[in-house]
Amino acid sequence: MNMMEFSYRNVFRNIKAYAAYFISSTISASLMFSFSMIILHPDFNTDMFPDALKNALYVSIFIAYFFLCFFVFYSESVFLKSRYKDFGVLYIIGASRKQIKKMITIENLIITSSAGVFGVIIGLVFSKILIAACGRILGVTSLNFYLPVKSVLITITAFIVIGFVVSLSASMIITEDKVLKLLKGTRKPKAEPKFSKLLTLVSLITLITGYFLSATTTQKNFASRVIIVTSMVVVATYFIFSQVSIRIIHLLKSRKKIYMNRTKMLCISDMLYRVKDNARMFFLITITSAVALTSIGGIYAYWNSKEAEINSSFPQSFFIYDYYNHKDDVERKISFIKSSLYDKKVDSNNVCGTIKYVSVKDIDDTVLVSRSTYDALKKSNSMNKYKFNEYKKKVLPAIFDDVKVVDEDVFNSTAGKKIYFTAVNVSDYKTTLDISREYLDKFNSLKRDKYSNDFLKSYI
Incomplete structure (x- = not known):
């Protein structure tokens, strides 16, 4: 019988002794797999995240792995203490330190690699629930089930590395010059x-x-x-x-x-x-x-x-506005949005109108909106599923911070920079993320201009 076969049989004959160590390692592996599966999800787009948030995600992976290593190492140290007598007997019957070291390494690799595999299986079993829950928390429906090959490789590789590290540290503790101490095992007061x-x-x-x-x-x-x-x-x-x-x-x-x-x-x-x-x-x-x-x-x-x-x-699901002489561009974009909503069978309403930037009492860029436009926007916003107290005051996006509501004749007679807009509302804006992405792919219009911009609430 060679050392590989001896170690293999030793693990399975003493399955009860190895159970706690194996279970703790499996739980650790499933947690690591689940975490990396979400972070590496192909639909989990971090391109628009701030650098600090991206760094925090990767640091959190490192911290999680560090604590899992610590936890597995502690589980192994507790497990080794229960086997001191076995090691002492092996030294007495002539086993060398090199053989003991090899045995510990093989046993650890069997357990940690098996734990990695079982952790991945457990993670895959609950992956659909986990992905759906994360999508729900994020408020998006784009996190679909996928085969996380990278996460599988990372998890199994990580636990094989843990097996080597734990084996190295364990073989340094179990030495042949402490045979008597090993034989006494846990009986020593x-x-x-x-x-x-x-x-x-x-x-x-x-x-x-x-x-x-x-x-x-x-x-x-x-x-x-x-x-x-x-x-x-x-x-x-x-x-x-x-x-x-x-x-x-x-x-x-x-x-x-x-x-x-x-x-x-x-x-x-x-x-x-x-x-x-x-x-x-x-x-x-x-x-x-x-x-x-x-x-x-x-x-x-x-x-x-x-x-x-x-x-x-952002009270509206979509708010597209531009200079008045670019009215046709706004209507072309709105036509795409309405067509996409219709194809996806999403009910919507829309309000189009004009606002003006004027100077009032030496204050530049005060926004004027007519009473009829204000009432139409307020009525349209009532369709929203997500309601906050600010809706009672705000019917336009926050970029229009100083808004004055005036009568129709005052609005028409006041000179100012005319802006044409169209606002589209749906009940649940979170269902429109795919449409927002298609819109950006088609028009590539994140202008970030004070007088011309596209606000896509789900994308924001």
């Missing part, structure tokens, strides 16, 4: 966990300082503080579990009335050892949960405020 008063004090001060800096962070000093605050909180959190928790239990032991009360002695003593053993896991769970919840909360708040801002700033 543990020393009572100690704590450092200095580390306890420093961790509390660091944590309080980190949260204080976080609470007082402004937009100006955010860039300079984000790394410092994050590092302080992460380090302090680890020492909170590894030092402060032990200190608290020591204080409980010093209270004789509490400690000596019936079975509390056993509970508190057992808790002391468990806290020390699980400090790293508590730390990982806390930090990972904090990152996840903060990210979810931050993104939700950001997206909610942005969507409200978009609904407030």
Whole structure:
């Protein structure tokens, strides 16, 4: 029997011992696969994202992979401790360090590569639900199911790399000159966990300082503080579990009335050892949960405020305007939009009219709109599914910030720069993203001109 066959049989004969390590690795692989599958989705277009947001997406992939490596490595270290006796026996019967190292490497590669494959399978099973949910959150219907070949390759490759790294570190720990220690395994009595008063004090001060800096962070000093605050909180959190928790239990032991009360002695003593053993896991769970919840909360708040801002700033689903002598261009564009909406069986209404830029009391570019046009726009906007209080005041896009509603005769008699517009409304603007993209492909008209522009709400 060669080492490859021996390692293979060793894994499957001790499946119960390997189960926790395999499951934790599989869950990690499925999370990584799901995350990369969304980021690498062909319809997830990041070209129009700011550079800071693009960088944040890629940094988040790195952070996720880093914590997954940490989690898998910890799972492996716990698993190895349960096998100390096996390694000791192998050394006694003549196995060399090179053979043990090779065995650990093969076993780890079997587990991590299998975990990568099963993680991908689990991710694929739930991928349709995940993509639909992400599309729902983003408010678009363009995230269709696809075969994520890149994500599969990235996930499996990443976990094979993890297998090699974990094997390398494990083989450095398991050495033949510690045979007696290995044979005793977990039967060796543990020393009572100690704590450092200095580390306890420093961790509390660091944590309080980190949260204080976080609470007082402004937009100006955010860039300079984000790394410092994050590092302080992460380090302090680890020492909170590894030092402060032990200190608290020591204080409980010093209270004789509490400690000596019936079975509390056993509970508190057992808790002391468990806290020390699980400090790293508590730390990982806390930090990972904090990152996840903060990210979810931050993104939700950001997206909610942005969507409200978009609904407030752009009342219509489509708003096309140009100089009055370019009226034909506006009507040609609107004809395409209406035809596309008709083909997709989307109900719509439209209002066309004229606005004027005039100078009033030395204020340049005040926008005049007639009462009849204002009423028609207000009625048209009532079709919108997404309603906000600002609709009661705003019937034109936010670029027309100083709008005066006047009677028809005043509007006609006032000299000013005439702008022709057409506004189109549908019930749910989010269903028109494909039409907006087709429109841009056809007209390539993101002019960004004060007097001539196309506002496509779903694309914005």
